[in-house]
Amino acid sequence: MTAPDSSSAAIAAGSSASALAAAAAAARAGGAPAPDGIELRLSGARAGYGVVEVLHGLDLVIPSGKVTALLGVNGAGKSTTLRVLAGLVPLRSGTLTWRDQVITKMSTVDRARRGLLLVPDERAVFASLSVRDNLLVVAEATGHPDITPALEAFPKLRDRLPQRAGSMSGGERRMLALARALLARPSVLMVDELSLGLSPKVAAELFEWLSTVAATGTTVILADQYTDAALGMADLAYVLHRGERSFVGDPAELAHA
Amino acid sequence: MISVDLAIAGLAIGAIAALSGIGLLVTYRTNGVLNLAQGGIAALVAYVYRQMAVEWGLPKWLSAVIALAILSPLLGLLLERFVFRPLARRRASAAESLVASLGVLVLTLGMCAGIWGLGSKNDTPPLFPNKSVGISGHRIGVDTISTLVLIVVCCVALGVVQNRTKFGRQMRAVVDDRQLAELSSVPADRVAAVGWAFGTTLAGFTGVLLAPRLQLSPYGLSLVVLETFAVVVAARLASLPIAVFAGLAIGILQSELTQFKVDGQFADVYRSLESNLFVVALLVLLLAIPKLRELGDAGSAGRFSSRGAPDAAGTVEERSKDLVWKLAGFIMLLAPLLFRPADLRSAFDVPAVALILLSMVIVTGYSGQVSLGVAGYAGLGALFSLKLANGDFLGLPRLPGLLAILVGAILVAPVGLITGYPAIRRRGLTLALTTFAVGAVVSQFVFEQPKFSSGLYVNALYLGGWQLNDKAFYIIELVGLGLGLLAVRSLHRGRLGRALLAVRDNSGGAAAVGVDVRNLKLIAFTMSSVVAGLGGALLVQGASSFSSTTFQPIQSLLWFTAMVVFGADSAVGAIIGASLIVAIDVLAPSGSSTLAIGILALSLSWLPGGLASAVRGLVRFVAQRLADQFVEPEELPRPTRRTPVPAGLGAAIPRPAVPADAATWASQQTSRMGDADPAGASATAPAAVWVSGPLAAGTTGIEAAERVAAERGLTLTSFGRALLGTLGAGATGAADLIPAPAAGQVTPSGSRPAAGQPAGSVPAASSSNHLEGGRR
Amino acid sequence: MSRAELRAVGLVRRYGGLTAVDHVDMSAPPGLITGLIGPNGAGKSTVFSLLTGVEQPDEGAVMLGDRDITKLRPDKRSRLGLVQTFQVPSLFTSMTVRDNLLVGVENRRRDYAGGLFGRGIRGNARHDEVVDEMLASLGLTDVANVITGSLPTGALRLAECARALCTHPDVLLLDEPASGLDAAETERFSQLLRRIAANGVAIVLVDHDVDLVFTVCDQVYAMVGGRVVAHGSPAAVRADPTVQSVYLAQGTKA
Structure with a gap:
């Protein structure tokens, strides 16, 4: 295992953050916010696995160009919600609208191609592929086989290009996962449990990076339990409880509660 | 060289x-x-x-x-x-x-x-010309x-x-x-x-x-x-x-x-x-x-549950309640006794094949191990019993036919034990291939060898000087099946059953609380080999001849697939499966049963839990309807206890303000078997509300199903609801006669009915809230 | 009745060229809660696996009381009184909470063959009593007959803990027991741990939640790069400059 400071120091602050913001802005597909300010609208969503229903008619509205936090304990349905939005879990009833298009039936691949991107909580990198191939797969699939934006955002990855992604530390893997997401030029970036399994220090740095992405106007959806950090950067917060919405509103209200 | x-x-x-x-x-x-x-x-x-x-x-x-x-x-x-x-x-x-x-x-x-x-x-023509070239x-x-x-x-x-x-x-x-x-x-x-x-x-x-x-x-x-x-x-x-x-x-x-x-x-x-x-x-x-x-x-250890995951049918005790399912198996077994002699003879295979399928239920259904070599054990059982009956088995004396069958089966145990050893460290695909290879090696090096398998005569069986007629032999077979079922029963009840189930569900967790995973796997493999051996011996006795093709390695795969299709963890499924296989083989052209099993197995792709669970669901549903009409509400299946007030982890852990409880806990830890302080125990247990009585009084089919689902902490999916709705409309008209409960009546205090859901589904929505309800 | 102490002596574990655990000494005395913290990759999970027997050390020994248990499998260790819980609650999901606990009580013996001949089918009345008491004591009575597969995380953690306690352990090893719990649940869980320790059980706790570790533990080991860099009371470890620099930097910001 690598020494902790090597992974945490990887994200240079300040100067490269602004370079990153520029890169992200340049990379972004949509650019302009949705006309009515609503990016995604999930209504009456029922979904689950096998015989178990996890979401029991959930309604969500995700504002365009803002950071939305989905909060709740394990099993509340946060991950399932993100997986529904990404198309990994089919809706049993309800509709999903992206801007003005109903995408309930759209496949995961098509959604990813159009910039609706999920960074899952675990196994977010191809462990058996090299770092370079991890980046290239995404870059090629989206038609821009150039990985330099990712390396500019996370200079640390430059030294790791030939290394197998599976042999990196947890923090580095998260970083690679975010770098890959960046290459896909997301217009909506969904991140599941950014802080899971990371030391608070590394997590804090990744949150900081995410806020620079959000600053470029990318719609960001965060699912997290690490509420302080998530609430700190969110414009809107949902609290899920057992597959239903138990709070929606200003994150500040939650912070005080 | x-x-x-x-x-x-x-x-x-x-x-x-x-x-x-x-x-x-x-x-x-x-x-x-x-x-x-x-x-x-x-x-x-x-x-x-x-x-x-x-x-x-x-x-x-x-x-x-x-x-x-x-x-x-x-x-x-x-x-x-x-x-x-x-x-x-x-x-x-x-x-x-x-x-x-x-x-x-x-x-x-x-x-x-x-x-x-x-x-x-x-006469298949070779793809490439049948020529050769000379090289040096x-x-x-x-x-x-x-x-x-x-x-x-x-x-x-x-x-x-x-x-x-x-x-x-x-x-x-x-x-x-x-x-x-x-x-x-x-x-x-x-x-x-x-x-x-x-x-x-x-x-x-x-x-x-x-x-x-x-x-x-x-x-x-x-x-x-x-x-x-x-x-x-x-x-x-x-x-x-x-x-x-x-x-x-x-x-x-x-x-x-x-x-x-x-x-x-x-x-x-x-x-x-x-x-x-x-x-x-x-x-x-x-x-x-x-x-x-x-x-x-x-x-990871495979789960071959016919009941979908997470296992809806739940506890060991609850499984044994599938009365209708059992009855069906029982009737199928007894029916051949009324058949004409020729048909009875074709039914000989049913108990024998059922035993073979049952042997895999032990290994696969109960302990979660894949075993693709069952034909090997079955064949060895047959071989041993015939050798014993003919008096040329390792110098053992000639045994009477019935005893030879029993002893032959038991002699398979050491083989099961030895071949069980590789299973301790192997899982998943590796285990599947290993067991298949064992079966194949046994087949090629024992069954196919004239040295071992030629000159085996199947003699008529005698019991107390009387030669058994067909009917009597079939009854003997049923007794053998009964023995197998008893063995299976002992393996899935009580401490041993719980331990096996624990290994299947989560072997790491089982080891963590001291379950001896290795020994359990060996016990399962050994038991399974004996039951398969018994099945094989009966199969050969019924067919009156030993043929190596009966026990060829591919047969293991067919039997395994059949076992999974008819419910891997169901003993009755094994019986019904065996009946259907034999029936199809008798009635339809050869290969039909194989075809049928193949189609059923592929239905697993679309129906998690397979066709068997769909049939089972239907049976259970009909049974539920009957029960609703004929049985007093109080006698309905186990009601769900509901905690009316928030009982999150919060309520779950007693407040420190209750000193009696801490004392209970302490005394229990130090004296282990010491008497509990009843006050301490009851002080922490929120009053339970039994809701099934009034709810059960008025149920439509969907509500019944939803209640069953709720008892298991599940929620019916819209698909399930639609399916049951269709079935229910045709299945009974009695539902209309029973008044539906008023919406408020069934709502446990503390949980609010979700808008837009039928009253009957309220328990479904709230039932899984036992420990988390309070955090809203 | 005095209980055994768990000790790790000079543990070393290498993966290829990488030394994940480098001469770690630890002790978990009865009645105390011992915390193990460290950033990702520091080797604390490996130490945990070595203690539970999931992995074997390349050097060093694990001692339970006077007994060397280095070579023993997890189930054997468990029967000797060293019981673990998992990061992902590892209940038997097709069984009820009660049956889960029964498995915990029943497997200190291992004469399974008895079950084949009908013994133990009816179960042991004393076992049922132990389970009933445990359920009542942890407030799980109401969910005793619920299939664990359908329980929420908080209840799962509690049930797993109850199951571990049913084996009457000397040492309880907990791997991130607070993950998935909210703040209130974590608080109550740490009260539970205090009660358990008060009964003379040694508890070893590995968790990312530094607040939990520092509030609930009696002594803390901090690991970095496979070595123990600090050891002592929570206050002492928190004040340690190495720990400050690598692990707690975020504390100043929040």
Whole structure:
């Protein structure tokens, strides 16, 4: 295992953050916010696995160009919600609208191609592929086989290009996962449990990076339990409880509660 | 010592094995499915090729093109689209994929047997000209050269594509993590489909190349292809070059063996080795390599529940309540006693096959281990009992027939114990292949040996001086089945049953609380082998002859698939399955039961839990309806206890303000068996509200089902609701007669009914809130 | 009745060229809660696996009381009184909470063959009593007959803990027991741990939640790069400069 400071120091602050913001802005597909300010609208969503229903008619509205936090304990349905939005879990009833298009039936691949991107909580990198191939797969699939934006955002990855992604530390893997997401030029970036399994220090740095992405106007959806950090950067917060919405509103209200 | 000519002869078969191995590996690496159906597909393509070239008289090249360039890849694409893509979509377990590929095997074998019969054909025209070229004095066949060229082309092409191209990178990404690949915009389905098409094309080549060399028969050809799995095992499911090398090496070695002569006792065994080196290599490699590089969750213990996951039927005790299901099995078993003599005789197989299926329920259903070698144990049981009855078993005295059957079965136990040892450290695919190899080795080196299996006479049975007639023998069989059921019962009740279930559910967790996982697995394997041995002995007694084909290795796969289809953890399912298999075989053309099992197995792709669980659900539903009408509400199945007030972890842990409780806990910890302070216990237990009474008084079908679901902490899906709605409308009119409860009446205090849901579903929505309700 | 102490002596574990655990000494005395913290990759999970027996050390020994248990499998260790819980609650999901606990009580013996001949089918009345008491004591009575597969995380953690306690352990090893719990649940869980320790059980706790570790533990080991860099009371470890620099930097910001 690598020494902790090597992974945490990887994200240079300040100067490269602004370079990153520029890169992200340049990379972004949509650019302009949705006309009515609503990016995604999930209504009456029922979904689950096998015989178990996890979401029991959930309604969500995700504002365009803002950071939305989905909060709740394990099993509340946060991950399932993100997986529904990404198309990994089919809706049993309800509709999903992206801007003005109903995408309930759209496949995961098509959604990813159009910039609706999920960074899952675990196994977010191809462990058996090299770092370079991890980046290239995404870059090629989206038609821009150039990985330099990712390396500019996370200079640390430059030294790791030939290394197998599976042999990196947890923090580095998260970083690679975010770098890959960046290459896909997301217009909506969904991140599941950014802080899971990371030391608070590394997590804090990744949150900081995410806020620079959000600053470029990318719609960001965060699912997290690490509420302080998530609430700190969110414009809107949902609290899920057992597959239903138990709070929606200003994150500040939650912070005080 | 190495003879070049023999090496060249061996190269021919080795090259075919290598080709098969490449196909298997590519499919496995792109899909995570080890295609056990490879043999069935090879046989099907070979049959179609022969049909066109021989029966229809098409030109050979045209037949080859249609069979290999069109049919083979098409089969792969169809399999991917309709069987394995749905499985991948819902992230099915490796166990489910295994069953699905077995289902495809059984289905293709059933098709071959149904269309072309089980007999062998020896007129398949060779694909390549039957010529040879001379190279420095040695003759080498054109077909061998062509196969080798094909291998080289495949390897080079794969190597280039994989490492140099965008598609190769996508392939590796899909191999690594399919869902993540999709999230990265990689068209994973396309990659998977290409992997399948490639694999089945090579399977087709394998079949067409093998058919002229062997006799073309469904079971025979597919067994040979299954033996080539030695090659992929040598490659540890990963390395293409090693697979090719292993294929060629084993082929050459096998051929070289023929130049030596072994005399004496082992002459026959040695002769078998010459033609079965691949099987031996498969077993030896699997024993030497305890851990293959399996993909995905293949390493986790398989769950073969017929009841979907998480297991809805729940506790051991609750399982035994499936009365209607049991009744059906009971009737099926007793019915043959009323049959005409000829029909009764055909029913002899039912209890015997039921025992064999039951033996796998023990290993697979209860302890979560895959076992694909059951035919070996069954055959040994049959062999031992006949030898005992004939008085030539290891110097033991001649035993009366009935006793011989019993003792013969028990003598299988040591074999089960020994073969159970590899199972301790092996899981998933590795275990599946190991057990299959054991069965295959036993078949080739025992059942196929005249030394062991010739001159076995099946004598009539006597009981107290009376020769048993057909009816009496059938009753004896039922007694044997009863014994088997008792054994199964002891294995899934009480402490032992709980421990087995614990190992199946979570072996790490089981070990963590002291469950001796190793011993339990051995007990399960040993018990299973005895029950299978009993089944085998009865099977042979009923058929009045021992035939090695009854216990050929492929039969294990058929039986295993049948067992899973009819409910892996259901003893009654084994009985019903056996009845149906035997009935179909008697009534319909040969191969029909195989076909039926194959189709049912594939339905697992769409119906998690399989057809059996759908049938079971229907049965349970009807039973529920009957119960609703005839039984007082209080006697309905276990009601759910509901905590009215928030009982989160918060309420769950007693407040420190209750000192009595801490004292209870302390005294319990120090004296362990000390009396609890009842005040402490009750102080912490919130009053429970029993809601089933009033709710049960008025139920429609959907509400009944929803209540059942709620009791298990589940919520009915809209699909389930729609399905039950349709069924319910036709199933009864009585629902209208029972007044529906007022919405407020059934609502437990503290939980609010969700808007827009029927009153009956309120418990469903709140039932899983036991411990988390308070945090809103 | 005095209980055994768990000790790790000079544990070393290498993966290829990488030394994940480098001469780690630890002790978990009865009645105390011992915390193990460290950033990702520091080796604390490996130490945990070595203690539970899931992995074997390349050097060093694990001692339970006077007994060397280095070579023993997890189930054997468990029968000797060293019981673990998992990061992902590892209940038997097709069984009820009660049956889960029964498995915990029943497997200190291992004469399973008895079950084949009908013994133990009816179950042992004393076992039922132990389970009833445990259920009542942890407030799980109401969910005793619920299939664990359908329980929420908080209840799962509690049930797993109850199951471990049913084996009457000397040492309880907890792997991230607070993950998935909210703040209030974590608080109550740490009260539970205090109660358990008060009964003379040694508890070893590995968790990312530094607040939990520092509030509930009696002594803390901090690991970095496979070595123990600090050991002592929570206050002492928190004040340690190495720990400050690598692990707690975020504390100043939040």
